Each structure stands twice: as C-alpha cells, then as structure tokens.
Amino acid sequence: xxxxxxxxxxxxxxxxxxxxxxxxxxxxxxxxxxxxxxxxxxxxxxxxxxxxxxxxxxxxxxxxxxxxxxxxxxxxxxxxxxxxxxxxxxxxxxxxxxxxxxxxxxxxxxxxx
Amino acid sequence: xxxxxxxxxxxxxxxxxxxxxxxxxxxxxxxxxxxxxxxxxxxxxxxxxxxxxxxxxxxxxxxxxxxxxxxxxxxxxxxxxxxxxxxxxxxxxxxxxxxxxxxxxxxxxxxxxx
Numbered sequence: 197x198x199x200x201x202x203x204x205x206x207x208x209x210x211x212x213x214x215x216x217x218x219x220x221x222x223x224x225x226x227x228x229x230x231x232x233x234x235x236x237x238x239x240x241x242x243x244x245x246x247x248x249x250x251x252x253x254x255x256x257x258x259x260x261x262x263x264x265x266x267x268x269x270x271x272x273x274x275x276x277x278x279x280x281x282x283x284x285x286x287x288x289x290x291x292x293x294x295x296x297x298x299x300x301x302x303x304x305x306x307x308x309x
Numbered sequence: 310x311x312x313x314x315x316x317x318x319x320x321x322x323x324x325x326x327x328x329x330x331x332x333x334x335x336x337x338x339x340x341x342x343x344x345x346x347x348x349x350x351x352x353x354x355x356x357x358x359x360x361x362x363x364x365x366x367x368x369x370x371x372x373x374x375x376x377x378x379x380x381x382x383x384x385x386x387x388x389x390x391x392x393x394x395x396x397x398x399x400x401x402x403x404x405x406x407x408x409x410x411x412x413x414x415x416x417x418x419x420x421x422x423x
Contacts, residue, residue: 303352
C-alpha cells in the first residue's frame, strides 16, 4: 500500500508570503495528524483530524495557521502570512484507529527567508 | 500532560558494539510508548511500540526496548550495531484511552563508526 505522501518536499518562501502544504494519508486512515520540528527542538504536535473534523488543535501556534481536510481524505496546512519562526520540518502522519501506531510521511522542509 | 526526556543528544559507537539509547517519560496517566527512527532525508519509521503485556518489546532491525514502569523508562537497545543503523532515534508517548497525539523527546543521533 502507498504510504503517507507529503508535498512539496521543500519550500523556500519570503516572510509575508503564503504557503500551503499538502498531506495524503494512507487510504482508509481516518486519523490524520500534523507535527512540526523546529531546528534543534523536539517534534511537536499541531493538530489531529478524525475524518474531516478537527479532534484536537491544541498545538496550532497561532491563527496564521489553517488546516483543512475537506471530504476526510487529504489535508492541507496553510501558513499566511509566513514568519521567520515558522521555518522547520512539517510532518504528517495517519493511523487507522486511535491508539494504533502512526505512519509518517517524509515531511516538508519549510524555509522562510 | 506528558513529557519525554532523551538524555543523550548524540551517541557515537563502533560497528558491532552494543548500544543503549535512553528514554524517560513523565505522565499522570497511562501511556503507550514508541521508538521511531529517522534515516537521513527520510520520514519517521516505527521501530517498536509498547501498548500492554510483556515489558520487553522486540522491534525491527534487531532493536528491542524494555518498559520499566517504576523507573518510567523505555530504553532502546541493540546488541550489535551496523553502519546502516546511523540515524536519529526518537522516543515518544501517547496517552491511552483516546486522542493519541504523540509527545516526542528531542531525539538521539546515533553515529556508528568503523
């Protein structure tokens, strides 16, 4: 089966611009998670979807971040406007059921100049 | 809330030597425990997990970990490492009973040398 796919793999934008990251979970996985790793720090949870509903968005840094999962399939994470501190690697993960191990994508490396 | 401490940021080891990567956690509720590995330019791959049952858990690539509830530890071990084990290793926990977001440690970079 295909794994979790993230696009793009790298993105370099200037401060103030908008960027949209995409995640395609494993087919049939209702649970989708976004995480972020800022350089030198731990990987931190951003939010959790169950199908198209936001189950937990307690990790979202601020209102410049908007996550959607229309139709309960792929998800997008938009950053608008981007700030320097948003640089890092954004990971997406999915699982079939809550409590089951999460499968991760390769991440999107976001650089804000 | 949960927290995870990985005591070593870098661990150098010679090929065929044993290795232990340390992980301690703190939580007021029951947790599941995981070790993930990230090879260069790749995503996170699950090495092993502890959900319940036997406290000694075997994973892929010859790795194993032991859950010690009294010491709140979940150290990762391998009796003989290979060059290909060079990677970053992450310990993570999630609470049982729903809403299983992962809380990660800061990672341990394992460097295997000839």
